[in-house]
Amino acid sequence: MFDPPIDLSDLPGYQTVASTRPARTAFLGRCSTKGNQDSRSSIAGQLAEACPLLAPGEAFTAHFWDVESGMLGLNERSQGSADDYARLGVPVPRDGGLRELLERVERGKLDRVVFCRPAVT
DSSP states (O other): OOOSSOOOTTSTTOOOOOOSSOOOEEEEEEEOOTTTSOHHHHHHHHHHHHGGGSOTTOOEEEEEEEESOTTOOGGGSSOSOHHHHHHTTOSSOOSOOHHHHHHHHHTTOOSEEEEOOOOOO
16 A cells, blocks of 8 residues: 555656646545445545645645445446535535546646545444
8 A cells, every 4th residue: 555645756757836826726535325424524534634725825726535345437427416415514625526526637727636434334
């Protein structure tokens, strides 16, 4: 297993690029179906673990999270409606789930994603 953060600087062709704009960093969280894990404390706890991984002065520009089985394929994820997720009462904003995050990455709207594993109970 790799310890976070993973250092890729020794890969062939690795280059750093100076940027004058702040990094667009997203949070990604996930917990098991609501019957197996408390989504409110799990997602909030993952966000709390992810925040120290940000650079000084940096903030998450988007929050993506799902409450579902980890065994689902990509096309089966993020199926709940906004109302379904609002009823869970998770105290973390939600810009979508994994599928929406990947769409935003494909459009070049994010620079990096921070993910913390959910606690296993």
